[in-house]
Amino acid sequence: xxxxxxxxxxxxxxxxxxxxxxxxxxxxxxxxxxxxxxxxxxxxxxxxxxxxxxxxxxxxxxxxxxxxxxxxxxxxxxxxxxxxxxxxxxxxxxxxxxxxxxxxxxxxxxxxxxxxxxxxxxxxxxxxxxxxxxxxxxxxxxxxxxxxxxxxxxxxxxxxxxxxxxxxxxxxxxxxxxxxxxxxxxxxxxxxxxxxxxxxxxxxxxxxxxxxxxxxxxxxxxxxxxxxxxxxxxxxxxxxxxxxxxxxxxxxxxxxxxxxxxxxxxxxxxxxxxxx
Amino acid sequence: xxxxxxxxxxxxxxxxxxxxxxxxxxxxxxxxxxxxxxxxxxxxxxxxxxxxxxxxxxxxxxxxxxxxxxxxxxxxxxxxxxxxxxxxxxxxxxxxxxxxxxxxxxxxxxxxxxxxxxxxxxxxxxxxxxxxxxxxxxxxxxxxxxxxxxxxxxxxxxxxxxxxxxxxxxxxxxxxxxxxxxxxxxxxxxxxxxxxxxxxxxxxxxxxxxxxxxxxxxxxxxxxxxxxxxxxxxxxxxxxxxxxxxxxxxxxxxxxxxxxxxxxxxxxxxxxxxxxxxxxxxxxxxxxxxxxxxxxxxxxxxxxxxxxxxxxxx
Numbered sequence: 001x002x003x004x005x006x007x008x009x010x011x012x013x014x015x016x017x018x019x020x021x022x023x024x025x026x027x028x029x030x031x032x033x034x035x036x037x038x039x040x041x042x043x044x045x046x047x048x049x050x051x052x053x054x055x056x057x058x059x060x061x062x063x064x065x066x067x068x069x070x071x072x073x074x075x076x077x078x079x080x081x082x083x084x085x086x087x088x089x090x091x092x093x094x095x096x097x098x099x100x101x102x103x104x105x106x107x108x109x110x111x112x113x114x115x116x117x118x119x120x121x122x123x124x125x126x127x128x129x130x131x132x133x134x135x136x137x138x139x140x141x142x143x144x145x146x147x148x149x150x151x152x153x154x155x156x157x158x159x160x161x162x163x164x165x166x167x168x169x170x171x172x173x174x175x176x177x178x179x180x181x182x183x184x185x186x187x188x189x190x191x192x193x194x195x196x197x198x199x200x201x202x203x204x205x206x207x208x209x210x211x212x213x214x215x216x217x218x219x220x221x222x223x224x225x226x227x228x229x230x231x232x233x234x235x236x237x238x239x240x241x242x243x244x245x246x247x248x249x250x251x252x253x254x255x256x257x258x259x260x261x262x263x264x265x266x267x268x269x270x271x272x273x274x275x276x
Numbered sequence: 277x278x279x280x281x282x283x284x285x286x287x288x289x290x291x292x293x294x295x296x297x298x299x300x301x302x303x304x305x306x307x308x309x310x311x312x313x314x315x316x317x318x319x320x321x322x323x324x325x326x327x328x329x330x331x332x333x334x335x336x337x338x339x340x341x342x343x344x345x346x347x348x349x350x351x352x353x354x355x356x357x358x359x360x361x362x363x364x365x366x367x368x369x370x371x372x373x374x375x376x377x378x379x380x381x382x383x384x385x386x387x388x389x390x391x392x393x394x395x396x397x398x399x400x401x402x403x404x405x406x407x408x409x410x411x412x413x414x415x416x417x418x419x420x421x422x423x424x425x426x427x428x429x430x431x432x433x434x435x436x437x438x439x440x441x442x443x444x445x446x447x448x449x450x451x452x453x454x455x456x457x458x459x460x461x462x463x464x465x466x467x468x469x470x471x472x473x474x475x476x477x478x479x480x481x482x483x484x485x486x487x488x489x490x491x492x493x494x495x496x497x498x499x500x501x502x503x504x505x506x507x508x509x510x511x512x513x514x515x516x517x518x519x520x521x522x523x524x525x526x527x528x529x530x531x532x533x534x535x536x537x538x539x540x541x542x543x544x545x546x547x548x549x550x551x552x553x554x555x556x557x558x559x560x561x562x563x564x565x566x567x568x569x570x571x572x573x574x575x576x577x578x579x580x581x582x583x584x585x586x587x588x589x590x
Contacts, residue, residue, distance in 0.1 A: 009360070009437070011346075011347060011348075012345075012346040012347060012348045012353065012356050012357055012359075012360055013346070013347045013348040013353065013356075014348075014353075015353075015356050017353075017355050017356055018355075018388060022388065023355075026385050026386050026388060027386075029382075029385050030382045030385065030386070033374065033378055033381065033382050034371065034373065034374065034382075037373055037374070110369075110371050110372065110373065111367070111369040112369075112371060114365065114369045115369035115370070115371070115383070116386055117335050118333060118335065118358065118361070118363035118365065118369075118431075119358060119359070119383070119386035119387055119434075120355045120356070120358050120359040120386065120387060120388070121355070121386055122354070122355055274335065275335060275336065275337065276296075276336055
């Protein structure tokens with residue numbers, strides 16, 4: 001089993017390195033194996049989450065809102081206004097969940113990164129493989145959300161299919177930079193700060209539950225600057241079928257730059273943390 | 277031909293340095309590791325053993341000096357070198373949520389091995405580390421010794437040229453340690469090249485063909501266990517314990533005793549001598565009668581304590 005002497009092997013020096021995609025895929029498959037243990041429970045919460053949200057907020061709160069006229073919502077029922085925004089913000093939540101504690105835990109708890117490091121995988125491969133898995137999780141949740149949303153009849157246009165990639169991009173725009181940051185953390189305290197002072201205000205003030213026109217004028221620019229607002233605006237435009245392509249391009253660029261910066265930064269922070 | 281195969285250098289270090297900020301963990305060490313040998317790094321905590329292991333494992337770039345592993349540069353060709361190394365880290369990095377077999381599967385995939393090959397090797401390796409009947413069990417409830425053996429099996433999945441073990445038996449009970457030693461000894465007999473760090477002298481004595489004693493980032497001594505004992509210790513050691521009230525007076529009297537070396541500890545006096553029994557007879561005639569006396573052979577532990585001192589460092 002253990003070879004007697006391995007002198008007949010090819011030299012290491014100058015041997016071609018496997019392409020980065022192959023190494024990233026190896027890291028990704030590790031996460032799939034891990035996910036096989038937990039996917040059932042995670043799928044249930046992915047299905048029940050949107051049902052609760054759309055049921056309570058869309059129908060419950062929505063029936064109150066609709067009674068008072070929806071001119072400020074652009075004349076659409078509250079459910080149609082709300083659903084694509086929740087789609088974007090739940091993609092954000094998934095992105096944040098997957099890129100914080102699991103990343104920290106891979107350094108400190110189950111040490112998946114430390115184990116992977118003693119293989120041909122380089123820190124950047126470990127990062128990108130994990131990021132790929134995070135994006136897969138976002139895709140999965142977005143797809144489930146979309147099915148529930150359409151079952152509720154919350155979409156107003158066939159363009160809604162484009163809300164899927166839009167929401168995934170929104171999630172990735174959070175996951176990539178956050179993962180790049182999470183790996184540098186030595187304690188877990190800062191994650192609660194991110195959730196309490198990052199995620200919750202973003203959900204509340206990014207035009208998710210009410211149009212930004214309802215905010216005081218001085219607060220609006222701040223809301224326009226948040227990544228979630230761009231994701232919400234993009235998903236909403238597609239779902240309502242009210243697409244201004246130039247604006248949409250702006251949103252996509254904003255989110256893509258954020259995600260791209262995260263991908264770039266992560267390769268560096270992972271190297272600095274793992275390769276010391 | 278066999279002579280040239282034996283002389284093949286797998287790891288070569290010259291003036292190797294590792295710094296963390298202003299702290300120098302490894303301070304210019306030179307060594308060659310040959311194929312098929314078991315090479316040990318001994319030293320107290322903080323001596324620079326683990327830093328050296330991490331550099332050899334290509335997960336820590338050297339701060340200075342030269343390091344060549346399997347003929348390649350660990351900074352530029354780290355990925356290709358790591359493909360041919362097996363690493364047993366100081367702390368287990370098993371995924372405890374996965375089964376024993378899944379841990380090997382995930383690891384085999386890291387090395388780009390086909391599923392079929394991984395499956396075959398998994399069976400062989402689990403048999404080798406005596407875990408074949410736990411293959412389908414989760415890792416979590418396994419004992420410390422079993423986890424260590426699984427980590428060793430995992431490190432062998434890619435049939436490595438060099439196996440790097442950082443304190444392979446720290447924290448294990450004596451039974452589990454002996455099982456691990458037995459497995460490592462078999463690997464060694466099959467020609468696997470081992471590099472290990474330890475602060476168990478019996479481990480070093482059993483497993484290592486050659487070892488270095490490290491202290492403050494440098495080599496304090498280098499050689500086979502037998503060489504080191506011959507060079508830094510006497511064949512026998514006479515341990516004497518006197519009545520606490522007479523301890524100081526006895527120490528004073530024994531100062532001029534004709535031992536190779538005399539060491540006065542808080543509660544004992546050690547005489548490093550060629551013949552322990554003869555020395556004891558002589559002590560009895562010259563000094564006070566000891567409360568207890570023990571004649572034993574000189575060990576690697578004596579060498580270690582002599583070279584690195586008896587201070588406590590944590």
